[in-house]
Amino acid sequence: MSRWDGIDEFTAVAEQASFSGAAKRLGLSTSAVSREIARLEDRLQTRLLHRTTRRVELTDAGREFLTQCRRLIDERDEALAAIQPDDHAPRGLLRMTCSVSYGERFIAPAVNAFARQHSELRIDLDLDNRLRDLVGEGYDLAIRFGHLTDSRLMARRLASRSLILCASPEYLARRGAPRELSEIGSHDTLSGSSQQWRFTEGGREVTLTPLSRWRCNSGTAVMDAALQGLGLCQLPDFYVRGALEDGRLVSLLDSQRPPDEGVWAVHPHPRHVPPKVRAMIDWLHDHLDTNGAKP
Secondary structure, eight states: OOTTHHHHHHHHHHHTOOOOHHHHHHHHOHHHHHHHHHHHHHHHHOEEEEOOOSSSOOOOOHHHHHHHHHHHHHHHHHHHHTSOOOOOOEEEEEEEOOOHHHHIIIHHHHHHHHHHHOTTEEEEEEESSOOHHHHHOSSSSEESOOOOOOOOEEEEEEEOOOOEEOOOOOHHHHOOOOSSSSGGSSSSEEEOOOOOOEEEEEEEEEEOOOOSEESSSSSHHHHHHHEEEEEEEEEHHHHHHHHHHTTEEEEEEEGOOOOOOOEEEEESSSOOOHHHHHHHHHHHHHHHHHHOOOO
């Protein structure tokens, strides 16, 4: 029996707050994870987890031990990577997450093309508009937008996107076009996942929260509502680019458009980036550039 036995399992359960979640993350059965942690607790003569039928919680000793385990695992993985050959291929399970629409349009096709070239790599891609906890939920990589706040994550900029205020010609013929930000409040507005609209005015960023007559957490649905003349919307450029080019939508207040925001690849490995993560980030950076996801 190795003195390492149970450490990966314990760390995964602590971060997932679930035996089944840890088992999925590690590619093991739930019973195997439970057995290894029980053996670890026996060796340490210390209870690390409180188990109930509904949840798993760390004991005080478990919280202290988790900090040390994370450091040990990071240093172990870094040491192993340092002596591996430089040409080792991506392999194992890569867990990723991205928002639904951007993921469907840009990320999934790029990931699929990458998977074709690396048969030893398994990919779990979750498309979800919720902001996932990469560390707690065991994700290797996420695609995120705008300003990043989680100091546990490393990031690389992949692309940019613009936020565009627009409406249909039919709506503008009926209600007129806003000529300044103060006029937006008198218009029918359509909101998506973000209830706040961003602009620039007098060299500074301004945020508005319009009282929308219509809201949906799907950007595609918001665009359809705008196409049908229901009101003004502010959406990322990749939703509306085609409709703007063929005249079905009209861009408004372009001089007050906010600065472009970043599209980022973020990962929870501050010191050593696993080869599968590094290779995927490089691939996405090049693929998004050549497939129109960059300005």
